[in-house]
Amino acid sequence: MSEVRTLTRLWRGRTKLPAAMMLVAGLVTGLVTGLPTSARAQPAETAASRPMTYPARSMRLIVPFPAGGVADAVARMLAERLSARLGVAVEVDNRPGAAGTTAGDVVAKASSDGHTLLFHQTNMLIQPGLEPVPYDVVRDFTPVARVATMPLFLVIDGRLPMQTAQQWTTAVRSNPSSYSYGYGQPGSPAHLYAEYAVRGLSNAVPLVAAKGEAAVVQELLAGRISACFCSFSAVQTHLRNGGLRLLAVTGMTRSPLAPQVPTLQEQGLDGYAAAAWYGVMAPAKTPRAIVARLASELDSVTGEREVRARLMAAGLTPVRDSPEAFATAIRSESIQWQVILRQASHGGEP
Known part of the structure; x- marks a missing residue:
């Protein structure tokens, strides 16, 4: 464009140019100004501008229970179904210990790209009232969905x-x-x-x-x-x-x-x-589109006849949940459990 401006300025200043050069200047000016804006200035592609591909690799489902129990069996069933639906491996990673806080801490500190998830239970709302924990349940996690309650x-x-x-x-x-x-x-x-x-x-x-x-x-x-x-x-x-x-x-x-x-x-x-429940959570700030995709897949999984039968055989009630409903339950039940803790520990009538 600088060359075009120079040629144009020379022309307007009545500088005598060869006829061929003046013709080229006119053609270049017409071609450039005739292009749409998007064609004139193409910004470099950025990660933010590219379409999101999720999941982009294998995933981990962190489980705060040892292998072999009911909770572990449910987590493995979910991992198997999610793997088939998402098209990537979903690996169960058992991290028992510290009343579930070890597993919770791993996920709270994980990347919020949706590839590390937590399968936990109601106890994570109770534990903060018993001892210090390295995370805040509301601040450091994104609720995805409950999959079952345990009456x-x-x-x-x-x-x-x-x-x-x-x-x-x-x-x-x-x-x-x-x-x-x-x-x-x-x-x-x-x-x-x-x-x-x-x-x-x-x-x-x-x-x-x-x-x-x-x-x-x-x-x-x-x-x-x-x-x-x-x-x-x-x-x-x-x-x-x-x-x-x-x-x-x-x-x-x-x-x-x-x-x-x-x-x-x-x-x-x-x-x-x-209620006592089992549910899936992601790290805080996980994109809403990823959370919605996971919640939709889990809803489909818990809607399967075989899954519902296996959950009920284990003494659980299947739940078809949403991130919003799960978040509301966490906020309200956190308060309920802390009230029960205070009343139980102080021995007073409610």
């Missing part, structure tokens, strides 16, 4: 006469030292609900820790503890013969696993609305 049932020794949650509560308050609650994992929803159930009784009701939920059930069957908050899968084989009895279920609604069992709220006992 917890108030279960008692089948030899006891109580048939309703109200009868059980009345008996416990009348003679606290005669009854006990068991739990398998410190800081779990089952533990917190047991603590919450005996609030205001000056810790007169024994709380018995066992090595896992299966051990709690064995203690119940042996008559060494009276009750627990347990998953349906842990107790279902002992319901038919009357060894154990379901009195109520936590959460806002009845469970499809045992629809005849009323909620604690239906029976006039408040404070048991928060």
